[in-house]
Every structure is written in structure tokens, then in C-alpha cells.
Amino acid sequence: MAYKRQIDRLPIIPADARKHNVTCHYCIVGCGYHAYTWPANKQGGADPKANAFGVDLSQQQAAETTAWYSPSMYNIVKQDGKDVHIVIKPDHDCEVNSGLGSVRGARMGESRFSETRNTQAQRLTDPMVWRYGSMQPTSWEDAYDLVARVTAAVIKEQGEDGLFVSMFDHGGSAGGYENTWGTGKLYFGAMKIKNVRIHNRPAYNSEVHGTRDMGVGELNNCYEDAELADTIVAVGTNPLETQTNYFLNHWIPNLRRTSLDKKKAQLPDESHEQGRIVIIDPRRTVTVNACEMEAGKERVLHLALNSGTDLILFNAIFTHIVEQGWIDKEFIEKSTVAEGTKRPDLYPARGEADGKPGHLTNFSGAVEGCKVSLEDAAKVTGLKAEDIAKAAEWIGKPKDGGKRRRVMIGYEKGLIWGNDNYRTNGALVNIALATGYIGRPGGGVVRLGGHQEGYVRPSDAHVGRPAAYVDKLLIEGKGGVHHVWACDHYKTTLNAHEFKRVYKKRTDIVKDAMNSVPYGDRDGMVKAILAAIKEGGLFSVDVDIIPSQIGQASHVWLPAAEAGEMNLTSMNGERRMRLTERYMDPPGNAKPDCLIAAGLAQHMERVLRDMGDTAYADQFKGFDWKTEEDAFLDGYQKNAGGGEFVTYDALRSMGTNGFQEPATGVKDGKIVGTKRLYTEGKFSTDDGRARFMDAPWRGLQAPGKEEEKAKFKFLINNGRSNLVWQNAFLDQANDFVMDSSPYPFIEMNLDDMASLGLGAGDLVEVFNDAGSTQAMVYPTPTARQGETFMLFAFPTGVQGNVVNDGVNELVIPNYKQSWGDIRKIASAPEVTKSLSFKSREYRLD
Amino acid sequence: MAKRCEKLVDIGRRQFLRGTGIAAAAGVATVVTAAPSQAKAPLARVDYPVNKLANIKDLNVNEPFDIAYPDADAPGVVLKLGKAVPGGAGPDGDIVGFATLCPHKGFPLSYSAADSTFNCPGHYSRFDAEAGGLQVWGQSTQNLPQYTLRVDDKGDIYAEGVDELLYGRLSNVL
């Protein structure tokens, strides 16, 4: 039976409840919320004077009311040591979401740590260390001391390259400007760590080097542009599920024709219609269905291309647009480089250098290099030539009256984790540059984003390009100590099966050594650990909010705080920066990551001084922060572009709307921001002119992919779903989620299921030469034969186990193009009996 | 197509505002027990009225029958599915009742007889009538509130409770 809370009423928010600004800390969209808190022994009433809404709550409220909240938005938490009621509800006045909450964000309330209601009991409350054969609590001082001593000793023996670091680089959750700065200052300021990686990939690199090298920063438009565009192009993204309220609040009005008045008002000198959309995705998603239901099939073009063939499709669209003369000559002349550069000798097999896998050039160089006919592209992509031509027309052809079209191009993980990331990214940006759709209302060529952003760190130039393939080095036995900050390689890496096998083996060597020494003998303990490291062992320190899967292998856990348990700033996909105010206490002794980094730095300094290395010890000065705001002032204010205009006070007063980065000044106490980038046609290159990319098709680029495709029967496409945030680190302890998603689903074609003797909910093994994993069969009539889609990074079945170790020249993983075979493990287990395996597509019949 | 959807949202809104009208039109919802009397000590849970919603004879298989519960402002349906399902009442265990305001933002759900689901024109959420109102896909953080039903010897169907908070009210009984 479906999970029901049996809650028939909720405490009413009293009129004098405290109200805090909150930005949802899950996805990139960054919806505005408010957290209301009030003492546990108080409650509001139905009378308008007795509640926060000033509304008569003895009456049924209408649809979209501000005066209702669901049980998932409610909890009891600690604030300044006392129990308080809390309601975290969407803000109707936030321009991002206009009161919408998604199935992820609207569960923030019940996903808070509550001793009273026992929610998120998995949260870490104390530093924990490996002692007597299991993880046991200890003090911060003791944990810092152990970590600093082992780390300093390893660096003494192996140099800084012996310290491996995995650290988040995002906003929201436990990221944000405060925490990326804290960790960044430690590893890139005090130290110059080279063997470093980010939470979702095995190296310290950009997901979008291509567009950046061309001079086009990837978050260059604003959400309103989706309301103004004539055509939206969505590449490798499923925004209804992964950028939910951006899609619902800004794309849908355009497709539904309700943004027409806004178009006419803001852009009066041209003709306007309801929007069209081109969706490039091998899979039919709920996004495709929603677009068809709203705009009508005739205004939706779903190009269900063969997996991994995006590059040649973009080149065909680009070529066709050029041939039809639909380009913006003036823009090309004014804003892009005039002189071409010679093709590298071994191009396209090799780029200009190892770290420069493309060929950046002028417009005509790209036209020549990318040239491909509609027919040739049709053959490779499996699409119809006329559909490719139609896409080119919807993108390029001027509007009635001869005015240029307004086109917004959005892309995400289908491209980023897809075949030939660098050049595919370039081929897509070529289209936007040729048509001049950047820096203009209704335009932009943007990544749509996963997490929110919140990056400010000292330079990472020492990391180099290509960056170190950290997971591979760890598998090869490199490194002596590994600091992990809110990363779970066990769930979110490629070649995960092998990684886990080796990581466990290496960390077990250290655990066994630690078991042989009394815990209180610190010198003996450090010696034993170092000896174990010499034998191939690895000492692992995991900083996280929960015991993660990789943490099972670690020797020290340091408990971190999340947004709301600390003040935390981030920006969303249109560079909108807000402050989430601290509204509750962190669990137990947990602390913000920036202060944990500061503590580590201070202990490193002490230990190094004790060792007599004064010069090195001095590098760890400058971490005397008392609060996260101190880290913010040291980091963002001094180092971010426009940071000098930004203060917590100003952000507080700007509520959930904040401002769009970069800040350019302050007016009447409000920070002045930047709605769109590149409005003057000057790009992020030395000369201000953007580059085109000569990016010819070269098949499946990553090593081993062609062979894997030939050998195995099923495409194991993969990605996120609506219900689950990231790798389910909080959702795994949420009854509403786990009740309907006990195992990761794998969407399968019905004939494929029949040929393997599979029924709905059956557990299957997915396997290939990289490894194996498990999933629950979800019958999907719209799935093409031989093509499956599996939920990514789920704890009870890790898709990364069957992603081979092939990466691109810049060490970007290629998760999407994975092939494997499937066999039945067991008939639908009992927990699946209460599930529904009906189509996810909204219908009206 | 687009027109049809927009209209549907509009109709939805109007229907919603007409909440009491639905119940009147159905003409079967009669309050059997009154709200708890003022003098009683407050209880830990709301006291649900026992309301007669329909008689089995009123129901055709897979055709929702409009009702309102626990009061005229809370629209819902009773539905005979033709096979035993979770929460199903009656001799065949196939009679279910659900609230029909979407628990996400309160838009009125429409029933798809083709696959026995409730669908929301607001943000496309879907709930499975055959699986206790489980959200098949959607933005609601609750599964669809289902009624506790009792069917007596005469075939009269009574609602006696709801298993989730109803949209638009912070107490299921106002």
C-alpha cells in the first residue's frame, strides 16, 4: 500500500513566527523558500490575526494558495538549543519559482535533522574514528590531530602529491561560496594539491571547457529568456525532472502561449508567436510529453538521435543554417575572431596539444571543418534528413517580417557526460555564434546545470590541463592519504566496481594496522598507519553530513553542516545569488565545511611547527575564522568579481530574489547585478572576440566505447529522475521516496523484456566488462528496442559500476554511452508489490 | 491540443471554485454524524464524520462518481475498479475513494479511465487509483489522500476517514 503519513492536521504558523530566507539547496534552479520557526510550546490559530498569513484558516483555501503547507514541509528542529516548529515553504514572490515547490525541494522540512521526530537520524553528530574495529565517536581536537599528523607525515615522505583530495565545487547543500573557499584556501592556497577531483568526475576539470575556450561563459542568459524565445533548443536535458521549476515557471508559459504579452511588451518591434521547442535526446522523456501536451505536437520537434551522435547533428544544423544564409553576419564580424588558425597536423585525431583537444578558429574555418550534409548526418544519427532541416529552420530562419529569430539553446548532462564532450560542446556553441543568439533577450547558449554553483577558490592553475585522473591513480596504488569532502565515489564515479574493490583493499590495510595499536598511543598509531601506507595502504578521511558509502572504507569521519544549519550563499543557473539564513542548529557537534577546513589548517600548522618545518607551517596561517561569514568575507568579498559590493546584510535585505552575478555596484542599499552576459558583444577572451570550433565528427571518442557497443546488446543510458536528489544521500532516509523507489529503475522496451522473460519490478543484473550492478525493471512502451535508461548514482544499484574507464582528453567521463547485457536475478521482490509501474506520462484520455 | 489543455485548466479552476456544487450535483453526500460537540475535550486526531457517499448501484466500473468529503468544500470521487485493490472496500474489495484536489498545488485532477490514474493539468502529476493513490510521477510530496470506506449490507458506501492531509486546509476537518 502506498506510503501515507496519516497526518490529519498540522500546527499553524503563528503571526509572530520568525521568517528566514531560504534558497532550496538541491538543484541548480535555486527556488526561493521561507523557513518559519516558532517555539515548540506555541501555535498559531485559524483566526486571521493568529496566523502568519493573515488568512481565515477555518476555510478551504483555493488552488495555489500561499496559506497552505504539506506535512513534508513541517518538522521540529533545534534552534539555539531549543526545540522549535519549522515550516519550509515555497515563496510566491520569488521570481525563480513563483511559489512552486518540486517533489524534491518541498521535502526540505521533513529532511531536516530532528531528534524529536527522528528524521535524518543518519546525520553525523560527532567526529568518528576507527577504533577497536569500528567507527567510534571522538572530539574534534583528537580527530584533527590524527588527520593532521598522518597528512603531514605523508606529505613529508611523498610530497604534496601524496595527498589526494576529492572535494565538491558546487553551491547549495553543503557547498556554497563559504565552503568552496574554505576548502580551496586549504588545498590551493596553503598547499598546491594536484591530485584533486570534483564530486561527480574523476579529475579537477571543467565540464564545459569547450565553450569557455571559445570565450562564451556557460551561464550567460537569464531564466526570463525562456519566456521570450521563439524557439527553445534543449540538448541532453530533461528539464521537467531535473530543472523542474525553471521548466514549469519559465518554459511552459512560452509553450502554453501565456508569455505572449510579455514578449510583445518587451520586444514590441517584431512578430511573436507561442514558442516552439526542439528536444535532442535519444529517449522520450516526460519533458517531451509535457511540451507536446502544452504546445501541440506540431510545435515540438523531438530528435531521438542515436546515442552519442550529437556532434554530427549539430554540424549538419550549422552547415544548413550557413548554406541557407540564416547567419548573423554583423555579429560574426563584430564579435568573433576574423583570422583563422591552421588545423593542427594530426587533426581531427589529435588536437593542438594534450590539454587543447580542439581547433579554435574563425567562422569560415569552422564552416569548412564542420561541413556535413543532411543525408550523411541522417545516416549516423538515425534521424530523417528532413527533420534535421526542420530543426535548422526552427533555429535559423528569420521570423515573419524578416526579423531575426530569438533562440535559446540549453544543454546539460546528455552533452556533458556524452561522447566527445569538448568538441560536441564547441559544435553546439558554433550554432549560437553563427546566429548571434548570445547576450540578447530570448537568447543564450547555456548549460542548464545540476547543482547550484558557489565557486570561489585560489587559482587552480597548478592542477594543469589535462588534470590528473585521480580515480585511476588511486586504483594504481598512488597516494598515501585521501581527504574526501562530500564526494561519494562509490556511487558517483565511472569504473566504480573496480574503484570500490581496490579502495576497500587499500583502506583495509590501514584498518588492520590501526587494530594492532592501542588507540591512545598516538605516536605508535601514526607509525603503524605510515607503515601500512608503505605497503600500499591508504588513509581515508571523509568529511560529510552522513556516513556515505565511500565512508565505509574511511578511518575518520568529520561531521559537516548543511545550508540552513549555517549561513550559506550560492548562485543558480542564471547567476542569481542569495543567502540562505541559518534557521537551525547543525546536528550535535557538526560544523560548516569552511570551519572544518580552518580547523585542519590550524592543526597542520601546529604539527608542522612541532616537526620543525616553520616555513611550511607558516603557509597554513590565515584561517582564524570564527564564523562562516568570516570565510565569506575572506573569500567571496576579496576574490569574486564584484565581490566587494556583496555583504550578508545586503543579501538578507534582498530576500529570495537576490541579484544576478556579477555585482556591479550598490544602489539604495541594494546590490546591482547583471541580467545577461555579453550584451555588448564582447566575450571572455583576451581580445573580446569569441572563437568558433572546427569540430568534425570522429565517432565514439572515449577508449573502449566502440568495442563495448559492438559486444553488448543494450545501451545502458542513465541519468537523474524527478523524485530523487543527486545520489539520494538524504532521500535514502526518506520514507516517501524509498517507499516508491527501493531500487534504481531501469526502463526497458516491452519486447526486450519478453525476450528475457522479465516482468515489472523484477530485479535484473546489468553487466559488462567493467563490472555489474542491479536494477528494477520498469516497463516502458516508449523505450526503443535495445535501449534502456537506468537511474544514476542510486545507493541500492550503482550505474557507474558498468561505465568503463574511458574518458576524453580532458578526463571528462563518458557515463552516457555505456553498453551491457541484462539477466534476471529475481522476480519482483516484496517491496516492489506496492509500486506502480504505469507510464509516467501525463494523459487526458 | 494546446487549446484543449488551457481550457482544461480553466474548467478545472471553475470546478474547484464550485466545490460545493459538485457535492450538490451528486446529491448523495449526507452527513450522518455531526461535527464533535463544543463541550468535548480536544482530541489528538480530528474527528471524521461518517458520511454516506453513494450506493454500489450508483457505480459503473471505472467511472468516477463525484462526491465531497469530509465536507462540501473537499471534492473527491468514489470509484469501482472491477478488481480488488489496496484500500478497496465492498464485497469485491474494488471500491475506492480519493480526494481529487492535487496535493501539490490544489488543481483538480482528471481521471484517465484508460489506465486508471488521476492526472493533474497543473504540473502533470499522476496518481494510481489501483495502488492506493501512489504518485506514479509528479511534484506532490504526498500520495493521493484516500478515504477509509465501509460498505453496509444495503450497498451504501460510507467514508470514515482520510489518510493524508487534504490540500488547502491545515486540518482535514475544518
Ligand code: SF4
Ligand atoms: S526545482 Fe530544484 S531548486 Fe526548485 S524546489 Fe525543486 S529541487 Fe529545489
Ligand code: FES
Ligand atoms: S497542482 Fe497538481 S501537479 Fe501541481
